[in-house]
Amino acid sequence: MEYGMFSEEGNQAVHEIVQRGISNDSSWLEVYQDLVKLAESNSDLYGEALDTEVRDCAYGVLGKLKENFYV
DSSP states (O other): OOOSOSSHHHHHHHHHHHHHHHHTTOOHHHHHHHHHHHHHHOHHHHGGGGSHHHHHHHHHHHTOTTSOSOO
16 A cells, blocks of 8 residues: 555555544544654654655544544
8 A cells, every 4th residue: 555655665654644543443644643753762663654645644544533633
């Protein structure tokens, strides 16, 4: 799955967050907070997890399109 991260490892990390969100029926806010934690955990490797493209992809795959994207 491609989320717009700069590395395959980054895409995989975001994919795991999104899949966990789907499995747990998490809100977009909860998934977004996990993306923030990922970006802060290693800014060199995952810093782009908060880029608009990555967030757009994650939001779309999560399927919470009725929830406000701008949290």
